[in-house]
Amino acid sequence: MIRKHLLLLLQDYQPTDEEKEAKERMIQFIQQHENCFERSLQKGHITASAWLLHKSSDKALLMHHTKLDKWFQLGGHCDGDPHVLQVALKEAQEESGISHIQAVSNEIFDIDIHLIPKNQKEPAHYHYDVRFLLQVMSEEQVQQNNESKELRWIDKYSPQLPTQERSVIRMFEKWHRITL
Numbered sequence: 001m002i003r004k005h006l007l008l009l010l011q012d013y014q015p016t017d018e019e020k021e022a023k024e025r026m027i028q029f030i031q032q033h034e035n036c037f038e039r040s041l042q043k044g045h046i047t048a049s050a051w052l053l054h055k056s057s058d059k060a061l062l063m064h065h066t067k068l069d070k071w072f073q074l075g076g077h078c079d080g081d082p083h084v085l086q087v088a089l090k091e092a093q094e095e096s097g098i099s100h101i102q103a104v105s106n107e108i109f110d111i112d113i114h115l116i117p118k119n120q121k122e123p124a125h126y127h128y129d130v131r132f133l134l135q136v137m138s139e140e141q142v143q144q145n146n147e148s149k150e151l152r153w154i155d156k157y158s159p160q161l162p163t164q165e166r167s168v169i170r171m172f173e174k175w176h177r178i179t180l
Contacts, residue, residue, distance in 0.1 A: 044126030048087035049075025071163035097143025
């Protein structure tokens with residue numbers, strides 16, 4: 001059962017109060033849909049994201065998403081791959097242009113379920129997003145691709161983020177509570 005690993009990760013995950021409902025919904029979704037990692041599951045699918053830290057640990061990278069026109073963490077579709085941490089690493093590399101990235105932990109950092117609005121290619125659907133804490137391990141510079149309008153390092157002690165998206169703010173707040 002390819003879903004077993006993710007279900008085990010979710011069972012071990014200790015969500016914040018605001019994530020508790022998402023955790024239960026995500027577990028139910030995975031149990032009900034064998035093809036939960038496939039983009040072809042039109043009601044929704046599992047995605048993987050990264051809260052990507054700079055090598056110095058005092059900055060995190062956000063992207064201004066081209067299609068959604070909002071600031072988010074790096075991440076994307078699993079496209080059938082049930083290894084969500086590997087997907088998060090791959091997406092972080094592709095969207096940042098940085099190849100030397102590694103996981104700070106193999107445990108889930110955050111989860112979120114959010115509605116993606118209808119667009120020209122697909123109907124409205126949910127992303128069941130599993131997020132990991134990753135870190136750049138080199139001096140490489142970011143290189144923007146066509147998925148973003150801009151990439152920006154945000155300082156850990158920044159008084160203001162370029163977004164009001166609660167799930168991004170929640171990851172920012174979690175980052176403040178950990179020491180590396």
